[in-house]
Amino acid sequence: MTRTAFTGLSTVVFHLTLPHASPNENPETLLQNAEKRLVTGERIIARLFTDLDWNLHFHAGLIVLTNLRLLHVELAQFQAWKLEEVQDLTLEEMGATAAIHLMQADSSVWHWRITVGHVREVEAFLAKLKEQRGTVTSETEAAVDEEDVFSVEEPETKTSTGQPLVRLFKFSSKWYKLMLLGFVLTVASTASGLIGPWLTMSLVDEVLIPLQTATSDVLIGRVYHFVLMLAGAAVLTWLLQWATTYVISRVAERVTSHMRRATFEHLQKLSLTYFNKKRTGDLISRIGSDTDNISLFISVNFIDFACDVMTILFTAVILFSLNPMLALAAIGPLPIVAWLVQWVRSHLRGGFAAASRAWSAMNSVLSDTIPGVRVVKAFAQEQREIDRFREQDQQIFDTNDRVNRTWSFFEPTISLLTDIGLLVIWGAGAWSVAYEHTTVGVLTGFVLYVGRFYGKLDSMSRFVASAQRAASSAHRIFDILDVKPDMPITSGMLKVGRLSGAIEFRGIKFRHGSRQIIRGIDLKIAPGEMIGLVGPSGAGKTTLVNLACRFFDVSEGAVLVDGHDLREIDVVDYRRNLGLVLQEPYLFFGTIAENIAYGKPDATRTEIIAAAKAARAHDFILKLTDAYDSMVGERGQQLSGGERQRISIARALLVNPAILILDEATSSVDTETEREIQAALDHLVKGRTTIAIAHRLGTLCKANRLVVVDNGVISEIGTHEDLMNRSGTYARLHQAMVEVNQA
Amino acid sequence: MIDLISILQQPDVRPIRLFPLTDPERWVAILDSKGQEVACIEDPATLDATQRAALDAALAKRHFVPVIRRILMITRAPDGHDWLVETDRGTTTFRIETDESIQSLGSGRIVIIDKLGTRYLVPKITDLDRDSRRKLERYY
Numbered sequence: 022m023t024r025t026a027f028t029g030l031s032t033v034v035f036h037l038t039l040p041h042a043s044p045n046e047n048p049e050t051l052l053q054n055a056e057k058r059l060v061t062g063e064r065i066i067a068r069l070f071t072d073l074d075w076n077l078h079f080h081a082g083l084i085v086l087t088n089l090r091l092l093h094v095e096l097a098q099f100q101a102w103k104l105e106e107v108q109d110l111t112l113e114e115m116g117a118t119a120a121i122h123l124m125q126a127d128s129s130v131w132h133w134r135i136t137v138g139h140v141r142e143v144e145a146f147l148a149k150l151k152e153q154r155g156t157v158t159s160e161t162e163a164a165v166d167e168e169d170v171f172s173v174e175e176p177e178t179k180t181s182t183g184q185p186l187v188r189l190f191k192f193s194s195k196w197y198k199l200m201l202l203g204f205v206l207t208v209a210s211t212a213s214g215l216i217g218p219w220l221t222m223s224l225v226d227e228v229l230i231p232l233q234t235a236t237s238d239v240l241i242g243r244v245y246h247f248v249l250m251l252a253g254a255a256v257l258t259w260l261l262q263w264a265t266t267y268v269i270s271r272v273a274e275r276v277t278s279h280m281r282r283a284t285f286e287h288l289q290k291l292s293l294t295y296f297n298k299k300r301t302g303d304l305i306s307r308i309g310s311d312t313d314n315i316s317l318f319i320s321v322n323f324i325d326f327a328c329d330v331m332t333i334l335f336t337a338v339i340l341f342s343l344n345p346m347l348a349l350a351a352i353g354p355l356p357i358v359a360w361l362v363q364w365v366r367s368h369l370r371g372g373f374a375a376a377s378r379a380w381s382a383m384n385s386v387l388s389d390t391i392p393g394v395r396v397v398k399a400f401a402q403e404q405r406e407i408d409r410f411r412e413q414d415q416q417i418f419d420t421n422d423r424v425n426r427t428w429s430f431f432e433p434t435i436s437l438l439t440d441i442g443l444l445v446i447w448g449a450g451a452w453s454v455a456y457e458h459t460t461v462g463v464l465t466g467f468v469l470y471v472g473r474f475y476g477k478l479d480s481m482s483r484f485v486a487s488a489q490r491a492a493s494s495a496h497r498i499f500d501i502l503d504v505k506p507d508m509p510i511t512s513g514m515l516k517v518g519r520l521s522g523a524i525e526f527r528g529i530k531f532r533h534g535s536r537q538i539i540r541g542i543d544l545k546i547a548p549g550e551m552i553g554l555v556g557p558s559g560a561g562k563t564t565l566v567n568l569a570c571r572f573f574d575v576s577e578g579a580v581l582v583d584g585h586d587l588r589e590i591d592v593v594d595y596r597r598n599l600g601l602v603l604q605e606p607y608l609f610f611g612t613i614a615e616n617i618a619y620g621k622p623d624a625t626r627t628e629i630i631a632a633a634k635a636a637r638a639h640d641f642i643l644k645l646t647d648a649y650d651s652m653v654g655e656r657g658q659q660l661s662g663g664e665r666q667r668i669s670i671a672r673a674l675l676v677n678p679a680i681l682i683l684d685e686a687t688s689s690v691d692t693e694t695e696r697e698i699q700a701a702l703d704h705l706v707k708g709r710t711t712i713a714i715a716h717r718l719g720t721l722c723k724a725n726r727l728v729v730v731d732n733g734v735i736s737e738i739g740t741h742e743d744l745m746n747r748s749g750t751y752a753r754l755h756q757a758m759v760e761v762n763q764a
Numbered sequence: 765m766i767d768l769i770s771i772l773q774q775p776d777v778r779p780i781r782l783f784p785l786t787d788p789e790r791w792v793a794i795l796d797s798k799g800q801e802v803a804c805i806e807d808p809a810t811l812d813a814t815q816r817a818a819l820d821a822a823l824a825k826r827h828f829v830p831v832i833r834r835i836l837m838i839t840r841a842p843d844g845h846d847w848l849v850e851t852d853r854g855t856t857t858f859r860i861e862t863d864e865s866i867q868s869l870g871s872g873r874i875v876i877i878d879k880l881g882t883r884y885l886v887p888k889i890t891d892l893d894r895d896s897r898r899k900l901e902r903y904y
């Protein structure tokens with residue numbers, strides 16, 4: 022916790038968002054009400070907004086903890102208790118809501134209700150109360166003058182969200198030299214593209230008209246002179262455009278590749294909690310197709326746009342310098358175009374975002390169905406998957422249709438405006454030639470330039486669409502990049518090196534979202550000890566080992582290894598000490614040797630073979646055509662569950678972990694294989710701290726102690742005999758198992 | 765030291781390469797008739813000449829991974845592609861079915877598994893001639 026510089030008045034605020042609070046119930050008003058009630062010398066220490074009344078209607082309330090009292094503030098109500106009178110505040114979870122009871126003489130004298138999403142804030146508030154009462158009873162008030170200020174944050178918060186396109190350009194700033202070059206080339210190629218009409222103008226006025234009116238001394242040779250210059254201009258434009266496209270595409274490729282890598286790197290840093298919430302297909306589509314949209318935008322659309330703007334500016338200048346009156350007439354329809362662009366923009370914005378989401382949804386269906394194809398077939402649900410896919414596809418189709426509807430109106434309208442602009446020029450130009458001595462050449466040039474001018478407006482309008490699409494894609498990328506890892510990989514700095522393997526769970530509690538999963542567990546595991554973790558499914562065993570692996574952080578209490586709080590230790594350093602074997606072994610696409618060496622890529626072949634032998638995997642590996650070089654994983658050679666399991670045990674063994682965690686490592690295999698794996702595990706367990714979760718209790722016969730977890734707490738600890746004699750949960754589980762085996 | 769020669773003379777004993785694709789020269793296991801490993805030789809080069817010869821002879825009987833020298837032609841077939849290649853064991857054709865049949869083993873080494881399960885090895889893509897590389901590029 023960080024100490025704030027200012028002392029005394031700082032308070033802790035636990036914010037609730039009050040979705041249904043009416044304006045006159047806003048938190049500020051309540052807070053002001055509370056402040057009015059303070060007596061002299063009373064300071065606010067913490068406050069907690071409540072969002073329900075006793076009948077569970079939305080209603081804003083406020084609980085304030087001061088150095089003297091506990092206050093309850095509502096718009097029309099006020100209640101106060103001296104801290105000495107308050108025996109305790111207790112939190113009771115009741116499904117989607119929770120109650121906070123004010124206890125006096127062991128009975129609840131008052132209570133508040135809140136929606137369950139806010140229990141974290143409540144817990145923090147209760148902690149503050151406890152702390153404050155501690156200081157009151159010991160009567161060292163001066164010590165609390167300085168308060169720690171912290172806010173209860175949502176675990177994975179979003180940071181700044183600026184304009185996605187602006188951020189996109191900040192993202193590309195690394196290549197500013199290339200971009201600058203691209204920009205200069207763009208200007209040059211645009212300018213050279215405008216030479217043509219200029220030459221045409223002179224050609225008409227200085228050669229063609231005199232030739233026709235036959236005012237003698239014009240040489241026909243000058244025509245070729247002009248044609249040659251025109252050709253030169255064309256070649257120059259071609260060269261410059263080539264260079265521009267080349268340079269800009271290079272930039273675009275670099276930016277998008279940087280973006281893909283950054284996104285993936287960032288993903289790797291995020292915690293399991295994030296992945297639990299996300300759909301694989303959605304993430305794939307963000308990294309794949311959204312970055313592609315952006316690349317297209319930078320390399321093609323943006324450069325076009327820059328050219329267009331340039332051309333429009335240049336032509337406008339040229340037009341005005343030729344004939345201001347005509348120029349004004351020519352760009353008359355411009356405001357209408359500007360308005361149209363704005364209108365289309367607002368229509369497209371939603372459309373493209375919807376299209377990207379629809380793509381994600383479709384990818385999700387794919388990444389759901391393809392790996393699950395065996396289940397689909399087993400339950401003969403092919404048609405249902407086809408329907409599901411069709412439905413998603415329909416959505417893409419519909420959103421695109423919607424975009425196209427807007428679009429189909431927009432483009433022809435721009436063309437029409439172009440034509441109108443040209444008509445105006447012809448009309449006004451003819452008049453000007455007749456009465457104002459404008460030459461035919463200038464008029465020709467004018468028509469050419471105006472044509473270009475509006476042509477560019479047309480392609481600029483196309484830019485509107487791609488910019489909108491890129492913006493929504495960039496938004497989806499930054500969406501990932503803005504998620505702060507809730508458990509920064511570098512959170513603790515302590516390098517532990519090789520651990521001896523003492524683990525202590527000290528009063529830990531843990532909740533997934535608002536649900537309390539671990540309700541207070543205390544357990545000390547000595548180095549080298551083997552603990553068998555048993556209990557009904559859903560009891561929280563996996564969650565407990567996840568906490569030991571620090572996949573999540575505890576909500577309360579601490580996990581200590583070798584006496585260090587896990588949160589102080591460098592995560593990567595810590596996990597080098599871990600060996601993890603899960604119920605569902607995951608093999609990556611690659612050879613068996615690569616899979617075994619996953620945790621230690623520089624392992625020698627000798628080590629790999631030794632690990633495989635110890636895991637009883639060597640024999641079956643030899644039977645495969647390519648032995649250790651056999652491809653396994655997604656599409657490779659299919660292995661049986663037990664074989665995969667043995668490979669994952671070899672993987673855990675190879676890293677020679679100080680702490681070994683087996684989460685139902687043998688639950689999904691037959692007894693024969695289990696015996697094999699068991700033998701492998703016995704080998705693996707030696708000299709390491711082991712936490713083994715198993716349903717088949719026989720698996721745990723080597724365990725020093727058995728720990729029975731039930732509903733988030735430890736209900737029994739002891740050896741097999743102890744627990745059988747106690748005839749509690751364990752004895753029941755054992756009995757049930759024996760019966761199943763006899764049946 | 766195990767008596768390799770007498771082991772290899774027993775019926776149904778076979779040598780197996782542990783890394784037939786990534787390290788075919790080393791790591792040979794000798795299995796008995798029941799598939800149990802009786803010996804494992806890390807580096808056959810350390811054996812004496814007679815043992816080495818016996819081992820090589822036994823391996824040569826079983827080992828068949830042609831090394832591709834040149835890719836002459838790849839044509840589309842109804843269910844995949846037909847390859848016409850020149851290998852260290854002569855010119856041959858084979859058919860592969862999917863893109864997944866061509867697998868990378870790292871550092872430019874690839875293995876191609878044909879429809880019938882024969883492995884063809886390209887030890888280093890960069891060692892192929894330009895023309896072959898061009899052909900390979902379209903599929904891998």
Ligand SMILES: Nc1ncnc2c1ncn2[C@@H]1O[C@H](COP(=O)(O)OP(=O)(O)O)[C@@H](O)[C@H]1O
Pocket residue numbers: 297533534536538556557558559560561562563564565
């Ligand atoms: N990511 C999650 N989000 C919400 N609840 C979860 C999550 N993971 C597990 N749970 C819940 O936590 C409880 C304990 O789960 P777990 O530790 O996996 O049980 P088990 O003892 O069978 O291993 C279960 O009721 C489960 O529904």
Ligand SMILES: [Mg+2]
Pocket residue numbers: 562563564684
């Ligand atoms: Mg579990």
